Amino acid sequence: MIYKCLFISLLVLFTFLFGCRSLPDAELGNCEDFDYDIFAKNFPFDIPDPLQYRYTLSWRSKTMIANGIAHKIDKSGVNIAGFSNLGMTLYSAQWQDNHFEILKNNTGMSDKFLKRSILFDVLLLYRQLPAAGNCIRRDGLDGSLWLETKRQLADGTGYFVVVDGQPGWGAIKNGKVCFKAVVEQQNMKTPTKITIENFSEAYKSEIRLINKNPAK
Amino acid sequence: MRRSMILRWIKRSIYSAIIMTHIAFGVAAERNPVPALEDFLKHLEKRHSNMKTLAARFRQEKHFSFMDKPLVSEGYIIFESPDKIRFDITEPFQTAMLSDGKKIERYEFLDDQWRPIQSNAGKSIKLVMEQIGQWMQGKFSNQKRLFDLSISADDPNGYVVLDLEPRPKQFRQYIEKIRIHVSKPPEYHITRIDIFEPEGDRFALAFQQEILNKKLPENCFSKPHTAKQCQELFSQKKKKESSED
Numbered sequence: 001m002i003y004k005c006l007f008i009s010l011l012v013l014f015t016f017l018f019g020c021r022s023l024p025d026a027e028l029g030n031c032e033d034f035d036y037d038i039f040a041k042n043f044p045f046d047i048p049d050p051l052q053y054r055y056t057l058s059w060r061s062k063t064m065i066a067n068g069i070a071h072k073i074d075k076s077g078v079n080i081a082g083f084s085n086l087g088m089t090l091y092s093a094q095w096q097d098n099h100f101e102i103l104k105n106n107t108g109m110s111d112k113f114l115k116r117s118i119l120f121d122v123l124l125l126y127r128q129l130p131a132a133g134n135c136i137r138r139d140g141l142d143g144s145l146w147l148e149t150k151r152q153l154a155d156g157t158g159y160f161v162v163v164d165g166q167p168g169w170g171a172i173k174n175g176k177v178c179f180k181a182v183v184e185q186q187n188m189k190t191p192t193k194i195t196i197e198n199f200s201e202a203y204k205s206e207i208r209l210i211n212k213n214p215a216k
Numbered sequence: 217m218r219r220s221m222i223l224r225w226i227k228r229s230i231y232s233a234i235i236m237t238h239i240a241f242g243v244a245a246e247r248n249p250v251p252a253l254e255d256f257l258k259h260l261e262k263r264h265s266n267m268k269t270l271a272a273r274f275r276q277e278k279h280f281s282f283m284d285k286p287l288v289s290e291g292y293i294i295f296e297s298p299d300k301i302r303f304d305i306t307e308p309f310q311t312a313m314l315s316d317g318k319k320i321e322r323y324e325f326l327d328d329q330w331r332p333i334q335s336n337a338g339k340s341i342k343l344v345m346e347q348i349g350q351w352m353q354g355k356f357s358n359q360k361r362l363f364d365l366s367i368s369a370d371d372p373n374g375y376v377v378l379d380l381e382p383r384p385k386q387f388r389q390y391i392e393k394i395r396i397h398v399s400k401p402p403e404y405h406i407t408r409i410d411i412f413e414p415e416g417d418r419f420a421l422a423f424q425q426e427i428l429n430k431k432l433p434e435n436c437f438s439k440p441h442t443a444k445q446c447q448e449l450f451s452q453k454k455k456k457e458s459s460e461d
Contacts (some may be wrong), residue, residue, distance in 0.1 A: 027367075050283065052287060052308070054309050056324075061334065062334055062335060063333050063334050063335055064335065065311075065324065065333060065335075067287070067309075068287070069280065069283065071283060073282075079280075081280050083278050083287075083419070085303070085305055085311055085313065086303075086341070086344055087276060087278055087411060087419030087421065088390065088391075088411070088413070088419070089280070089413055092282075092417070094279065094282075101394060103415070104417075104444045107388060107390045131294055166354075208309075210308045210309065211308075
């Protein structure tokens with residue numbers, strides 16, 4: 001019993017110390033009747049299909065870089081894969097019926113972490129905006145608008161975010177920001193780069209979109 | 217009488233069959249002779265033995281089983297005997313892998329500058345780079361420990377195709393077969409490398425322009441920003457060829 005209590009205390013302490021980051025900008029306001037159109041203007045993006053990208057993951061002071069491809073199978077399905085500069089497949093997976101099936105994982109990381117990092121990061125681009133009327137909150141600090149969704153993101157509640165007219169995504173868990181992604185665009189709705197911070201999994205990543213289609 | 221006719225017919229049939237077989241196989245052998253493996257490897261190694269430096273442009277194609285079309289990238293490889301290699305991708309993004317024979321360093325060109333990549337894949341990349349270096353020198357005899365080697369004349373354009381099938385089970389999880397296309401003698405150029413992975417993914421590295429034994433830019437294997445000078449090697453050759461035309 002003592003060990004059990006000790007273990008739970010350590011777990012709570014660990015979550016408190018290394019879990020989601022406590023940020024002042026996590027203090028979102030209550031659900032209010034803000035303008036939903038600001039989200040509709042920013043999402044979804046014009047994403048080429050297939051989409052070619054370069055993915056950089058910084059994790060535990062190491063960096064992994066992969067060349068990647070995402071290809072829509074149908075309305076709800078996406079194939080995602082990546083390979084090294086020397087041509088070897090690093091990962092390939094299929095998103096279907098709201099879950100990932102990993103077909104190949106040569107990254108050296110666990111399937112779980114592969115899903116929670118690279119695969120979910122790429123899938124962000126395919127997130128569909130919820131119907132109007134959902135809860136919209138304003139961040140008291142930077143004035144960004146947060147549109148709450150019923151979907152999970154980085155183990156928290158997923159949000160579409162618009163800050164200074166720039167789109168992105170966020171996730172809140174126990175009132176703290178777990179995940180933050182900001183989009184850089186060349187033109188409206190044409191992203192060029194997404195910078196991601198995942199506080200739950202303790203990594204940073206970057207997706208650079210390559211404006212080039214596969215060989216004709 | 218009837219018996220002798222039957223015997224004559226059988227004789228004629230046998231002669232015709234022999235002649236036809238001879239013609240068929242003779243012509244085929246003349247078109248695409250398949251040399252003995254050991255002889256071929258010796259010739260290949262001998263042909264590359266005087267190679268001091270090599271620079272080659274390449275086109276990479278990555279085929280995923282779920283895609284109709286390959287993903288294409290371009291770059292160049294520079295090699296100095298015995299073990300210095302530079303492997304750059306120039307399109308659609310810019311990276312450099314430099315090996316001075318001791319250590320390997322990787323760089324990415326971002327926001328107008330070369331940034332080093334701290335990676336935990338350094339050892340495995342070094343092994344692959346060393347392997348490529350061995351192939352560039354035509355050294356395949358010493359590959360028998362890792363691979364089962366076989367040759368065929370499957371390549372419709374080239375002379376011979378050398379297949380390397382990994383022996384260790386762990387290796388076969390990642391690579392099913394490596395196919396090396398070698399041009400006709402006396403050149404014995406390695407024109408293309410295909411890597412077949414289990415479950416249908418494939419990778420091809422096709423060499424397009426080869427420059428042998430030319431003086432390489434200084435610090436080519438240690439400084440990523442010498443990329444421009446390295447690329448000039450190919451444009452110089454192009455210019456020379458067009459002026460000769």
